[in-house]
Structure formats: structure tokens, C-alpha cells
Amino acid sequence: MDNGAVYDVGIIGGGIIGLATAMALVQSGVHSLVVLEAEGRLAAHQTGNNSGVIHSGLYYKPGSLKAVNCVAGREALVRFCQEQGIAHQACGKLVVATRKDEISALDALEKKGLANGLKGLRRLRAAELKEYEPHVAGIAGLWVAETGIVDYVTVCEKYAGIINVGGGEIRLNFRLKRVKKNGRELVLHSGHDEVRCRNLINCAGLYSDRVARMCGVKPGLQIIPFRGEYYKLVPARQDLVRNLIYPVPDARFPFLGVHFTRMIAGGVEAGPNAVLAFKRQGYHRWDFSLRDAAQLALYPGFWIMGSKFWKMGLGEFYRSFSKKAFVRALQRLLPAIQTADLNPGGAGVRAQALAANGSLIDDFRITEAERMVHVLNAPSPAATASISIGRSIAAIALKNFALRR
Ligand SMILES: Cc1cc2nc3c(=O)[nH]c(=O)nc-3n(C[C@H](O)[C@H](O)[C@H](O)COP(=O)(O)OP(=O)(O)OC[C@H]3O[C@@H](n4cnc5c(N)ncnc54)[C@H](O)[C@@H]3O)c2cc1C
Secondary structure (H helix, E strand, C coil), rough: CCCEEEEEEEECCHHHHHHHHHHHHHHCCCCCCEEEECCCCCCCCCHHCCCCEEECCCCCCCCCCHHHHHHHHHHHHHHHHHHHCEECCCEEEEEEEHHHHHHHHHHHHHHHHCCCCCCCEEEHHHHHHHCCCCCCCEEEEECCCCCCEECCCHHHHHHHHHHHCCCCCCCCCCCCCCEEECCCCCEEECCCCEEEEEEEEEEEEEEEHHHHHHHCCCCCEEEEEEEEEEECCHHHHHHCCCCCCEECCCCCCCCCCEHHHHECCCCCCEEEEEEEEECCCCCCCCCCCCHHHHHHCHHHHHHHHHHHHHHHHHHHHHHHHCHHHHHHHHCCCCCCCCHHHHHEEEEEEEEEEECCCCCCCCCEEEEEEEEEEEEEEEECCCCHHHHHHHHHHHHHHHHHHCCCC
């Protein structure tokens, strides 16, 4: 497209949600679109640093956007991987209760899974756990056959290929800094370049609230970055884990607890800690951004959340600095694991939306505005659910925007 051209749709963010949305639009016959990505590569943030799990749909409130899109998205993703020849495995996972007081939460999880239509659930007694994971210790468990593994960067590369073939464009190194409304057009400025479009879809992940404000839309929430820190099992000890081993999650928090995940490319990850990050893309313990930290400190919701969860937060910080404490948490599931079995792994930063009243926003949040759609909360399992979320956003765009096809 020449420089003077105006795109029908500008999509901000080349993570899995922006790309899945662009793919769905192209497949609906919309060709005048551009994906604008700040980094020099696609899937550079949440998508490229995630655990590679194809979630089953076990954890989510029946009827929620997470539940509906996870189940539909999982089925669509597995089909997509089969069609496109992407390596993936439906290896299943084991959820393990290690304390009596977790049994009622395990019951609730099983009920949710059934309500969400999972067919491969099997409730296990202590002795049956070892059929699936010989080294695990627990008093009861739940086998979840529908869980799988994949590499989401490879998935994104395939989405990008379909966008390009369908006539859509992808521009890297375009960090949106300012949006100007010019009659029917939106002028998107990166500082050294500009792109014009008629409609905008915000899929900026960790920056989705800021992009909304740039567009003159009040997001009604703030993104709080939580860093997930991982270890890797040394090769000689990888046989301690066959597939995926998870604890029973604490229903008060949006995280799943430290677990073991076999990766599709080989190796086993253990983690994560979930530590508040003082920089939105802060992958290292000492990363700090004055702007990000000040924005946290000035947000009333942050202090309300802090007053509720400070104890848990301190525990996570402690585990972040103490490998011994981290190993103790893992030993609840796998008693044989030792400090020497773990090497430092990578980290990923989650965008967690927080309301001004201090409540963590659990479900996906997609907000419509004039000539815009803003994806303001797309945490896990959004990678699993991406094809379904992308289709839903494309449907909103086709309904609200006057798109040429
Ligand atoms: C540690 C971790 C583990 C996870 N594990 C799983 C899992 O196993 N399974 C699963 O289903 N989900 C998992 N998730 C969740 C999943 O990865 C995310 O929900 C999903 O990747 C969100 O995709 P996204 O496109 O919204 O965000 P992102 O992948 O973060 O993409 C947003 C993009 O927008 C770009 N951007 C931001 N601001 C601008 C701007 N101003 N201009 C231009 N571009 C901009 C960024 O550079 C980025 O590339 C995990 C997440 C994390 C962090």
C-alpha cells in the first residue's frame, strides 16, 4: 500500500490476539488492514514468553468469556495445528491435591470442568496418581485429558503467513505513541512515522490501557504487570515429569500455583513465581521504570489490592529470592526434586487488569468505542483461546465498522 493510503483497520500489537484478529478479518474478506507491532519481531512479549500450554477449559466460570473461548479456541487451535503441520501434543495434565483442605477445591474444579464440557476428566485416588506421574505425591487428583502443549511463536508465524497471503500487512518497529483524529481518519504516530486508518483495534497487551487512553477512551482499569519466573529441570532429572503436573489452585488468586510443564521443543519448566513487576516489560528482578512504578503508586486500586494480598505477595517475593523456598513449594508435588535439579529458566510478564476498587478482573474484557475495539484484559488462557477471541473481535469489527470486502 502506498504512503498516502488509508487502511480500513489498524491493529495495534503483533501478539497472538492482534494476529488472530487480523487473520479472522482477512479470512472474512477484509484486506485493507495493517498490524502495527512495536518490536522488531512478532510475539515478543506475553505470547513469546508463555508456558506453551493448550489449556482445557477446566478453571473458568461456566458461561464466562474465558470458559466459552477457551473450549472453542482449543478445538480450533488443535485443528489449526493439524492442518498447518504445527508440532503439538494432547498429552493431558494431572492436578494434584496434597492437603485435605484442597479436596473441596478439587471437587469444585471437577464440577467446573464438567460444566464446561470436558470429556476426558478422571478423578483419581492417591494410589492412582502414579499411573500418570510415577514420582508425584498427593492424596487425590484429577486427570485432564484435553490439555496439550504447543509453541505459540510457531502458531503466530502461521497466523502471520495467512495474513500476508490474504493481503493484510504487518509492520514491525512501529510503536504507537500518539493518535490524532482527523475527520473520519485516525492518524497513528510512532514518533518517526505515521499510518492512517479508519478504524482501530487495540491488542497491545501490557500497554492496552495506555493505548486506550491515547485514543481518548477511558479503560476503567489499569494493567498491573506480574513477572512469572521459571526454572528448568536439568536434563538428567527430566524423567521425574512425564507431562504436566499442577497443584490445586487457590481460588482467591488468578494464578495457577507453581507447576511442572513439559515443553513441546523438549525440556521441563518449573514455576512460576508471580511477582509484582515495577516495569511493564520487566523480565529481570531489578528492572524498574519510574513511569510504570509511579502509575502503580498513584492508582487507588493498587493499594486496595495490596492491603488484601500483601501476605501472599511477600511469599512470592521471598520465593523469587530463595531457590530453597521455591524448591520446597515444588516438593509438595514431587518430593524427589532437589535444588541441584533446577537451573534458572526464563521469565514472562503477565498483564493483569485491576479495577479501581482493587479487584483483579478475571474475565476477558473487550470494549467497543466509536470506530474502535479495545482488548483490555486478555490473560491466560488467551493464547489457547486466540482463534475464538480473534473471530469474536472480527465479528464486532464487521458489525460496527464500514469495512470494504
Ligand atoms: C508467563 C506466562 C505464561 C502463560 N502461559 C500460558 C499458557 O500456557 N497458555 C495460554 O493459553 N496462555 C498463557 N499465558 C497467557 C497468554 O500468553 C496471553 O494471554 C497472550 O499471549 C496475550 O496475547 P496478547 O496478544 O494480548 O499480548 P502480547 O503477546 O503481550 O502482545 C501485545 C503486543 O503489543 C505490542 N505493543 C504494545 N504496545 C504497543 C504500542 N504502543 N504500539 C505497537 N505495539 C505495541 C507488544 O510489543 C506486544 O507484541 C501466559 C502468559 C504469561 C505471561
